[in-house]
Amino acid sequence: MTSETSVLDTLVDLTAVSVDHSSLPPRDFMLARLAALIAVDAPPASYLANADAAEKSGITADDIGEVMIAIAPVVGTTRVVSAAGKILRAMGLAIAVGDAEMAEYGDMS
DSSP: OOTTTHHHHHHHHHHHHHHHTOSSOHHHHHHHHHHHHHHTTOOHHHHHHHHHHHHHTTOOHHHHHHHHHHHHHHHOHHHHHHHHHHHHHHHHHHHHHHHHHHHHHOOOO
C-alpha cells in the first residue's frame, strides 16, 4: 500500500468487509450501495472506493444505467446526471491510480 493511496485502499477494504458481513447477495448489496451513493450525491472518490467490489459482484455499465433509471423519479434527474459525471471522473481517477502504481512498481507483464 502506497502513501498516495492508503486512504483509498482502506476505504476499499472497508467496502469489501461490509459486503462480506451482509446477508444480501454481493450483487444486490452493491446495487443498493450504488443507489445510495447517487441519492446522497457522493463525490467521485466514493464511487472509486466501491468500484472494486462492484466489479467483483458483476455490476455492469448497463446495471448502473438501470439503477439510474429506477431511482431518477425519487432522487431527481439532477442527482442522476451529477452521478453520471462523477462516475466518469472516478473512472479517470482509477486509471490515474493504476498508472501511478505501474510507474512505482514497473510494468509486471
